Amino acid sequence: MTNVIEIDSLHYRPGKGFALRDLSIHVPAGAIYGFLGPNGSGKTTTIRLVLGLLRPQSGRITVLGDRMPDDAPKILARVGYVPEQPHLDPTLTVNEIVRFQAAFYPTWDGARAAQLLRQFDLDGERLFGRLSKGQKAKVMILLALAQQGDLLVLDEPTDGLDPVVRRDILAALLEYVSQRGAAVFISSHLVHEIERICDWIAVMDDGRLVTEVPMEQLKNGTKRLRVAGAPATLGPTPFALFAREPATAAAETWVVGEWKPEMAGYFPGIGASLQDVIDLDLEDGFVELLRSFRGSRREGSA
Amino acid sequence: MFRVMLYTQWKWSRLIILLGTVAAFALPIISMQGAAHADRNPLEAQDLLRTVQSWGTLYPVLAAALGLFVAMAAWAPDHRGRHVHALTLPLPRWRYMLLRCASGAVLLAIPAAAVLAGALLATATATLPPGLQSYPFALATHFVLATAVAYGVFFAVSAATARTAGIILAAVGALIAVQVVAGVANVDFDIVSPLTMIVLGPAGPFAIFTGRWMLVDV
Amino acid sequence: MFEHIDPRSSTPLYAQIAARFRVAIAAGELRTAALLPSVRDLAARLRVNPATIAQAYRELEGEGFVEIRHGAGTYVRELAPGRRTRERARQAKALAERVLADARRMGVTLEELREAIDGVLGAKTT
Numbered sequence: 001m002t003n004v005i006e007i008d009s010l011h012y013r014p015g016k017g018f019a020l021r022d023l024s025i026h027v028p029a030g031a032i033y034g035f036l037g038p039n040g041s042g043k044t045t046t047i048r049l050v051l052g053l054l055r056p057q058s059g060r061i062t063v064l065g066d067r068m069p070d071d072a073p074k075i076l077a078r079v080g081y082v083p084e085q086p087h088l089d090p091t092l093t094v095n096e097i098v099r100f101q102a103a104f105y106p107t108w109d110g111a112r113a114a115q116l117l118r119q120f121d122l123d124g125e126r127l128f129g130r131l132s133k134g135q136k137a138k139v140m141i142l143l144a145l146a147q148q149g150d151l152l153v154l155d156e157p158t159d160g161l162d163p164v165v166r167r168d169i170l171a172a173l174l175e176y177v178s179q180r181g182a183a184v185f186i187s188s189h190l191v192h193e194i195e196r197i198c199d200w201i202a203v204m205d206d207g208r209l210v211t212e213v214p215m216e217q218l219k220n221g222t223k224r225l226r227v228a229g230a231p232a233t234l235g236p237t238p239f240a241l242f243a244r245e246p247a248t249a250a251a252e253t254w255v256v257g258e259w260k261p262e263m264a265g266y267f268p269g270i271g272a273s274l275q276d277v278i279d280l281d282l283e284d285g286f287v288e289l290l291r292s293f294r295g296s297r298r299e300g301s302a
Numbered sequence: 303m304f305r306v307m308l309y310t311q312w313k314w315s316r317l318i319i320l321l322g323t324v325a326a327f328a329l330p331i332i333s334m335q336g337a338a339h340a341d342r343n344p345l346e347a348q349d350l351l352r353t354v355q356s357w358g359t360l361y362p363v364l365a366a367a368l369g370l371f372v373a374m375a376a377w378a379p380d381h382r383g384r385h386v387h388a389l390t391l392p393l394p395r396w397r398y399m400l401l402r403c404a405s406g407a408v409l410l411a412i413p414a415a416a417v418l419a420g421a422l423l424a425t426a427t428a429t430l431p432p433g434l435q436s437y438p439f440a441l442a443t444h445f446v447l448a449t450a451v452a453y454g455v456f457f458a459v460s461a462a463t464a465r466t467a468g469i470i471l472a473a474v475g476a477l478i479a480v481q482v483v484a485g486v487a488n489v490d491f492d493i494v495s496p497l498t499m500i501v502l503g504p505a506g507p508f509a510i511f512t513g514r515w516m517l518v519d520v
Numbered sequence: 521m522f523e524h525i526d527p528r529s530s531t532p533l534y535a536q537i538a539a540r541f542r543v544a545i546a547a548g549e550l551r552t553a554a555l556l557p558s559v560r561d562l563a564a565r566l567r568v569n570p571a572t573i574a575q576a577y578r579e580l581e582g583e584g585f586v587e588i589r590h591g592a593g594t595y596v597r598e599l600a601p602g603r604r605t606r607e608r609a610r611q612a613k614a615l616a617e618r619v620l621a622d623a624r625r626m627g628v629t630l631e632e633l634r635e636a637i638d639g640v641l642g643a644k645t646t
Contacts, residue, residue: 032569051390052389053386053389072394073392073394081390083386088383089310089379089382091314099306099309100306100309100310102306103305104392104393170564170567171564171567174560174564174568174569174570175560175564178564178570179560192527196566196567196568196569197567198569199572216532220530279529281528282527
């Protein structure tokens, strides 16, 4: 299976301070790939590099089989983009914007655009500048979907929108994906939304990739364990030990990753007992992952 | 693609185009006012020439204004959106710029045609004193060229990124600085005057704005 | 039918969705030859990845509850007699296991649990 987006050893440094370091990302065809990370971690910069808006200092970016930014126009014909901030002319009406966009894409589906206008309950004659935030987001998603691209790149598409609008947008997005089998690259803060729709998840922090795994692996692999009687120093563990804190007088709480049920057999081996295995949802797992990643980086540089 | 570009360009610049067209049509007619009499003596011919010449100074102003505003209108929405929309369209940057430039140029043809129409009408309804001839086509051509130069220059400036504009300004500033230092050091080094001559002088690109804008002349 | 899909639960989403369908089929809500919603519609309605729906349908097909006819949709199969009863018994057992596990965690004894059940049942009939 080929990857729709492949980033290899990317370095990008716009100036002093912030830099994307040694970034490698692989988005499989047909996947819904979620991109999580705190503010300032480099999510939007990565998206701009994928779209050819920025040029990296070193490393390769391959989108839909072609190189970015060299083949940008060819690639962009097949990529639908929904930015974080509305980037369209506020003095044009919705219909005028749709007609403008349609002229640039040979694959444009006018019927789908008309159907989405109805589905989103948008008035074609209203000026874009006069639409509410949610309506503007709907227009931008409409443009990306009517374009019939093979890849959708969405930068926080539902951020700051009310739940009803979010539902409408996600429903339209998922309908499109199931119909066309397009891949989706979506960066978002809304962890519970990412949890529902993504089958791959990548986490970024401070310009680096923390992890890139299938969603099930991150969700099911991250657990909180109640452990009693464990020695102070441990040898290698079969799971990834993120954190270890005292909980009660007798027991500790361990936060682990890459957990499998068979690993329960590890504890008698070190003279400890595993009292409980508690599931962590993606949000908690994400927080723990970041904590341990930052901790290990600090230790590494010490 | 060109059609939608033209449509949006029209939507942004229609006011300036309409006003410019009215002005462009009226200017030749007004400049020829009171020239309907055949029995002019040589003194009145002089008066006519003076009137035509003084009104004539408005042509370069109108050409420059049209070029400026249409160029600005072409780029204002892009600048507002930080060019994100344009840069994510599936065509190379130079092609996009060409489409924009061409759509503005097409619209600027309208006031240019109005100058010609006004000039033809003005000279058709006037009876010129002997010794004077009318040059409506020359005037219209002069106007088209001036508008084109103004539009080209302002388009390039508007389309440039802040960095390019900065480079241009820095180069100009450096030249002036060099000139000043040379003057202080009493070195016989004059670069500004020759450059000014080249740019604004008779052979330069901006020469088109100088000179006489005469609908009628000897 | 799908109000309680919980992405945060440890049970994968596809398993939760498949379970709902199993309950509906066992209860007779979805009869033989009934057409299940298309992957596309259900994914949009529930706002989950279409692959999740597809996986749920495949699991149901593997267990013999539905038949996926490519291009035509997913249909409830004719179940062998007693299959529905067996499925309901299985679901009842799972329900009981969950209740007992919760009771244990909360420190509620079996006696207390039985009393509570009787109380609820009694209150319903009065």
